[in-house]
Amino acid sequence: MTTTTVRFYDSTFYTIALTSVTYLIFQTYSIRPHTHRLILFLSFLCSCLSCETFFHIFQPNSIIYLSNLNITNYFSPTVIHLTLLLSISSFLWNATQCAALASILLPSNSSTDKEQQPPNFVLRRWLRHVCVDHVFALLLVRLGRLTDVATVTALSHMASICVITSWCSQIAVFPCMLCFLHALFNDTTTTSDKNNPSNVLTTTTDEFNSVLHRLKIIKIMGLALFGLKISALSLCETLALGLTAIICLSCLVVAPPGREMSKYTRIFDIFIGKTLDEDKDNTIKNDNKKQQQIIPRKTPISKTDDSYSHNTVHQRQIVNATLSHSASSPGFVQPSSTTESKLIPTNVVDYPTLTDEELLVLVKSKKLPAHNLEKYLPVLRAVHIRRLMLNEQLIQTENKLSSLDLLPYEHYDYSLVINQCCENVIGYVQLPIGYAGPLRVDDKYYYIPLATTEGALVASTNRGCKAVSMSKTGIETIVFNDGMTRGPVLKFNSIRQAYEAYQWLDENFDEVKQYFDRTSSYARLTSIKRNLAAHYLFVRFVATTGDAMGMNMLSKGVEAVLTLIRSKWPDSVDIISISGNYCIDKKPSALNWIDGRGKSVVAEAVISQEILEQVLKTNASRLVELNQSKNLLGSIMAGSIGGFNAHAANIVAAMFIACGQDPAQVVSSSNCLTWLETTGPEKRDLYISCTMYSLEVGTIGGGTKLSAQKACLQMLGIDGSCIQMPGENSCQLARLICSTVLAGELSLMSALATNDLVHSHLRLNRSATALSQIK
Numbered sequence: 221m222t223t224t225t226v227r228f229y230d231s232t233f234y235t236i237a238l239t240s241v242t243y244l245i246f247q248t249y250s251i252r253p254h255t256h257r258l259i260l261f262l263s264f265l266c267s268c269l270s271c272e273t274f275f276h277i278f279q280p281n282s283i284i285y286l287s288n289l290n291i292t293n294y295f296s297p298t299v300i301h302l303t304l305l306l307s308i309s310s311f312l313w314n315a316t317q318c319a320a321l322a323s324i325l326l327p328s329n330s331s332t333d334k335e336q337q338p339p340n341f342v343l344r345r346w347l348r349h350v351c352v353d354h355v356f357a358l359l360l361v362r363l364g365r366l367t368d369v370a371t372v373t374a375l376s377h378m379a380s381i382c383v384i385t386s387w388c389s390q391i392a393v394f395p396c397m398l399c400f401l402h403a404l405f406n407d408t409t410t411t412s413d414k415n416n417p418s419n420v421l422t423t424t425t426d427e428f429n430s431v432l433h434r435l436k437i438i439k440i441m442g443l444a445l446f447g448l449k450i451s452a453l454s455l456c457e458t459l460a461l462g463l464t465a466i467i468c469l470s471c472l473v474v475a476p477p478g479r480e481m482s483k484y485t486r487i488f489d490i491f492i493g494k495t496l497d498e499d500k501d502n503t504i505k506n507d508n509k510k511q512q513q514i515i516p517r518k519t520p521i522s523k524t525d526d527s528y529s530h531n532t533v534h535q536r537q538i539v540n541a542t543l544s545h546s547a548s549s550p551g552f553v554q555p556s557s558t559t560e561s562k563l564i565p566t567n568v569v570d571y572p573t574l575t576d577e578e579l580l581v582l583v584k585s586k587k588l589p590a591h592n593l594e595k596y597l598p599v600l601r602a603v604h605i606r607r608l609m610l611n612e613q614l615i616q617t618e619n620k621l622s623s624l625d626l627l628p629y630e631h632y633d634y635s636l637v638i639n640q641c642c643e644n645v646i647g648y649v650q651l652p653i654g655y656a657g658p659l660r661v662d663d664k665y666y667y668i669p670l671a672t673t674e675g676a677l678v679a680s681t682n683r684g685c686k687a688v689s690m691s692k693t694g695i696e697t698i699v700f701n702d703g704m705t706r707g708p709v710l711k712f713n714s715i716r717q718a719y720e721a722y723q724w725l726d727e728n729f730d731e732v733k734q735y736f737d738r739t740s741s742y743a744r745l746t747s748i749k750r751n752l753a754a755h756y757l758f759v760r761f762v763a764t765t766g767d768a769m770g771m772n773m774l775s776k777g778v779e780a781v782l783t784l785i786r787s788k789w790p791d792s793v794d795i796i797s798i799s800g801n802y803c804i805d806k807k808p809s810a811l812n813w814i815d816g817r818g819k820s821v822v823a824e825a826v827i828s829q830e831i832l833e834q835v836l837k838t839n840a841s842r843l844v845e846l847n848q849s850k851n852l853l854g855s856i857m858a859g860s861i862g863g864f865n866a867h868a869a870n871i872v873a874a875m876f877i878a879c880g881q882d883p884a885q886v887v888s889s890s891n892c893l894t895w896l897e898t899t900g901p902e903k904r905d906l907y908i909s910c911t912m913y914s915l916e917v918g919t920i921g922g923g924t925k926l927s928a929q930k931a932c933l934q935m936l937g938i939d940g941s942c943i944q945m946p947g948e949n950s951c952q953l954a955r956l957i958c959s960t961v962l963a964g965e966l967s968l969m970s971a972l973a974t975n976d977l978v979h980s981h982l983r984l985n986r987s988a989t990a991l992s993q994i995k
């Protein structure tokens with residue numbers, strides 16, 4: 221199997237290991253008052269071993285898959301595997317819930333203790349917490365599968381298996397090991413604490429549940445940091461670590477004295493705003509009278525399960541947020557019940573229950589933002605309300621009936637559109653999609669999707685596909701250049717300073733590349749083109765971007781380099797714009813024609829004389845003469861840039877729309893040189909090639925996630941990212957576009973050579989009247 225060179229960042233595993241160990245210490249300390257704390261911890265270690273066993277049962281080849289990656293630093297696949305396994309196991313172990321479980325499963329030391337064992341809902345609560353936490357962790361680590369990077373994909377895959385095995389081991393193994401170890405060590409673990417009057421025995425499940433909710437605060441932070449480290453986002457990692465440290469340290473500093481609980485519990489009591497009165501009855505001593513007095517008061521709260529805790533915390537947060545601006549807020553301990561009820565908002569509007577007329581009134585009065593209706597309403601309802609509002613505005617401004625009734629909006633998955641592809645959504649435009657083919661490209665056959673409203677385009681392209689597929693070799697392609705560009709413009713105080721930066725970029729390319737590459741797990745800087753105009757410096761960064769078109773990657777990397785440049789010339793450089801039209805994007809450009817942008821592709825084919833005569837009804841010499849006079853000389857006379865072809869933009873636009881590309885980039889992506897010459901022993905065969913220097917395409921991101929466009933990419937077998945060879949799918953899309961352009965060029969040129977173009981268009985556009993007039 222082909223190996224892929226990747227890098228597992230050292231800081232990733234140091235941070236994951238340190239965070240998980242710290243969290244494990246917190247959990248162990250939280251069950252310190254429990255009698256069977258040692259048995260609980262040993263059961264956890266046994267569940268870790270069983271997790272390893274389950275891992276090899278479910279995914280025996282996962283480590284082998286990691287071994288196929290060419291890891292460039294010190295971590296072996298085994299170390300990576302163990303780090304992920306132990307970290308996930310420690311994060312997903314709920315120590316306080318396990319302590320509550322132990323109060324059910326393990327026999328008590330006295331008859332009074334047996335009478336006070338919590339009800340069976342503790343077992344259900346434990347199962348629910350285990351399931352919910354593991355599902356949340358599984359969704360988090362599966363996010364890594366959305367990226368193109370082999371490193372992140374491998375880590376995400378292994379972490380997903382670790383979460384599943386942790387779930388199995390905790391459900392199947394932990395309770396069994398708890399009872400087994402208790403029976404094994406019962407005599408040695410219970411006698412030491414039985415006669416210790418200072419030991420606080422927490423026998424009610426509410427104390428454990430209270431500590432558990434505080435533990436979840438750090439668990440969420442730890443899991444979030446875990447996901448961020450997998451993605452190697454150093455900035456987010458620093459923010460997450462700093463936020464966690466500030467919260468913990470501030471809670472230690474401001475914790476009030478005199479609270480009868482552990483320091484750990486005190487930290488998180490302060491963090492979520494729990495007050496002194498709420499914890500008076502949380503812990504009990506070994507006194508039968510006190511236990512009987514406390515239990516009846518705790519039972520009603522326990523029966524409400526976790527919802528009571530969540531609602532109470534939410535109300536306290538509202539109260540604290542309201543009082544935070546007052547001068548007396550630092551001394552605030554517990555608001556009265558009347559004050560709390562007044563501060564909690566009771567007029568929360570349930571927008572989905574309102575009528576259309578009521579919603580329109582809110583939108584017109586600016587109380588409900590029209591551009592953000594999806595935040596308050598179901599997506600389809602939001603689109604409907606926006607259409608009603610626009611209909612009224614159109615009728616008022618134009619004094620005529622609106623045409624929005626003809627614009628469809630139902631039966632569409634807007635979840636892929638909102639906040640991703642479009643704003644102020646009022647519907648969607650339907651475009652017909654046809655297919656041409658099969659088209660033989662590099663000894664494989666493809667059916668090409670074409671979205672167009674131009675009659676005869678698909679039929680003509682299909683005829684070209686038939687002709688080239690009948691040839692001996694079909695179409696052969698090659699991608700000879702790959703690099704997306706971004707070109708900022710910088711203004712210096714003088715031309716000498718501009719020239720210094722000009723030279724510095726060339727002499728310090730390795731440093732610039734380091735700053736650029738670390739902004740993305742995939743984008744890699746390959747070259748820098750520079751130019752001067754007065755005291756302005758134009759820089760064109762070129763980088764590979766994998767299977768993404770890559771403009772966002774380039775912008776992110778260039779921004780990091782501009783920060784470096786600003787640090788070198790802090791008083792003399794002004795970053796005018798991150799895009800100085802030196803890229804150059806979505807505009808005709810000789811620079812893209814000369815240097816290329818995106819993918820640069822060449823496709824060629826040889827068509828025999830028999831195919832020319834039978835399928836295309838023409839000959840090679842006629843087509844060569846037409847190409848020279850029309851595509852070459854005619855384009856020169858017109859002053860065209862990159863337009864040395866018959867209709868490449870037709871094919872590019874149709875495939876761009878069908879496959880979710882940016883239609884505006886047809887401007888430069890349709891740059892094409894069509895070349896024809898006679899070949900063969902008698903010079904009666906035809907050699908045809910298309911060279912496209914700036915195909916800006918990608919198979920992930922943008923419109924490629926929409927269902928229809930995704931289906932078209934799946935037709936071509938290039939949906940998403942290529943895990944084995946990142947970047948191969950986008951290159952293959954460029955090859956197929958160039959090959960389809962070749963087929964379309966061959967068919968149109970043949971129609972022009974035989975004067976059949978007009979009749980074909982009229983016939984396929986069903987304009988019978990016009991056709992009869994011409995005849």
